[in-house]
Amino acid sequence: MSDNDTPKQETPKQKAARLKKELGLDGKLSLPIRILESELFDWDTTARMTLLVIAMGQRTNEDSYTPEDLPDDMKEDLLGWCYFAQWRIAQRVGKTEDHIQEVIAKLEKKGVIKIETWHDSNLTPHNRYKVVEDMIDAHQRPSHRKDTPRPKRYAEKRKANAGSFSTENQPKREKKYAAAFD
Numbered sequence: 001m002s003d004n005d006t007p008k009q010e011t012p013k014q015k016a017a018r019l020k021k022e023l024g025l026d027g028k029l030s031l032p033i034r035i036l037e038s039e040l041f042d043w044d045t046t047a048r049m050t051l052l053v054i055a056m057g058q059r060t061n062e063d064s065y066t067p068e069d070l071p072d073d074m075k076e077d078l079l080g081w082c083y084f085a086q087w088r089i090a091q092r093v094g095k096t097e098d099h100i101q102e103v104i105a106k107l108e109k110k111g112v113i114k115i116e117t118w119h120d121s122n123l124t125p126h127n128r129y130k131v132v133e134d135m136i137d138a139h140q141r142p143s144h145r146k147d148t149p150r151p152k153r154y155a156e157k158r159k160a161n162a163g164s165f166s167t168e169n170q171p172k173r174e175k176k177y178a179a180a181f182d
Contacts, residue, residue, distance in 0.1 A: 031055045031058075031131060031133060031136065032052055032055050032056055034133075034136050034137065034140065035048065035051055035052055035055055035131075035136055036048075036052070037140060037141060037144060038136050038139045038140050038141065039139045039140070039141055039150070039151055040110075040112065040135070040136065040139045042150055042151050042153075043151075043153045046093060046095055046099065046103055047103050047106060047107060049093045049094075050089060050093050050100060050103045050104065050107065051107060051112060051113070051131065053084070053089050053092045053093055054082045054084070054089065054107075054113060054129045054131055055082075055131045057082035057083070057084045057089075058079075058080050058081060058082045058130070058131065059078050059079055059080065059081055059082070059083065060079065061079075062078055062079060064078075066078065067083060067120075067126065068120075069118070069119075069120035069121055069126075070118060071118050074116065074118060074128070080130055081116075081128045081129065081130050082128060082129045082130070083126075083128050084129075085126075086100050086101060086104070086127070089104075104129070110135075111132060111135055112131065112132055112135050112136070113129050113130060113131055113132060114129070114130045114132060115127050115128070115129055116128050116130075
């Protein structure tokens with residue numbers, strides 16, 4: 001057997017490069033970076049941070065911890081799913097668990113994450129989350145320059161509140177001077 005016939009051991013860096021190429025990720029930015037560079041949730045930092053925590057919690061190693069009561073059909077598709085409990089996501093985002101539940105529902109409604117639920121032997125529901133990368137890619141900013149236009153913060157033009165100050169509503173201004181400023 002010659003030196004050319006012996007298989008060479010692949011280094012971790014070479015393996016990562018080979019897997020990226022096989023998965024079509026070669027030259028593509030990481031998912032957390034693509035989330036940060038997207039227009040999604042531009043003015044909703046809690047939603048963006050929740051999405052980041054889920055993306056960074058996605059399983060990348062099949063040999064990682066697997067929940068004991070995970071159904072067998074879900075064990076076939078482990079990679080790319082985040083198995084964090086909502087209290088853990090809330091802790092990492094820095095918000096309450098109730099708020100995170102609302103944010104996760106919004107992320108699912110907008111089609112940015114997929115949620116699968118299973119029940120353990122005590123009939124306690126558990127979720128796993130997966131970021132829909134096609135949605136992230138579809139909402140990338142056209143460029144990353146300072147003058148790149150950003151989406152509007154509010155869908156509708158905001159109006160003054162009923163009690164807010166205006167030229168008509170000046171509580172401490174004397175009536176005789178009010179006419180001069182109007």
